[in-house]
Amino acid sequence: MIKKMAIVGGTHGNEFTGVYLLEKLKQELSIEQVEIDYLLANPKAFNAVKRYIDRDLNRCFKLEDLANTDLIGYENQRAKELNQWLGPKGNAKTDFIIDLHTSTAPMGINLVLIKADPFHLRLVDYVQQRLDDVTITWEDLPDHHFLMSIADKHMLIEVGATPQGVLRQDVFEKTEATVHCIAEFIELYNGNKLPKPSDSVEVYKYFDVAYLPQNKQGETIGMVHKNIQDRDFLPLKKGEPIFKLFNGKQIYYNGEDCYISFINEAAYYDEKKAFSMSKKILIDIKI
């Protein structure tokens, strides 16, 4: 039974959709027998129109980091506060967390799993069966660093494309529809009235990240090739051009066939990441 839930926006301060949607949801959303908290996760970064101040807040929630009092900076401190309010992680008073994000890549509605258990598979399947343009990704890590990992049950919604620090109606409405769909699922789940799910669900499971081409000094010497620009969740084959260097040369993909996403994502530039690589797998939904 899900009794206490939190909807979180602005975990990344320059992803405006979630922040403004929180205000609207506060007025309009209700789920029978569920208490909902609405939380602006990183107000300092939101006011500064930055992803973060000192450290990406959505990387601060590993158990060892939450327990480490030597970690300094605003987000490490904020993570501990959020863990107090919503958690503590591992024994949280919040049963379910929705974390609202956006991407600068045109990925539509992307639901991010960090647990592929029957509950979460049924949830993503439920949403995918009811909304258009939904993809499901899975980041399988033993002790995840995401904010939503505070609660045992959770969902990260990533909608794109939108520039950072911008509100777009299409992205706003897709995010809103996804939250309402998840709310409907929770009400049915609590009432033991969930419809029969699909037999299986298609999931993109991350396995690697590609970095922008750099010289020995770590300076960027090229850009994402137009061949792969905007090809989120489409296949990438060995031998395709992936980077164009400023000296005119092209760099070709030399890895195993995969699916790419977050292609040329603005938020990845601080780490010089160019795109993420995943395998498409089919997971049976066992109930």
Ligand SMILES: [Zn+2]
């Ligand atoms: Zn984000």
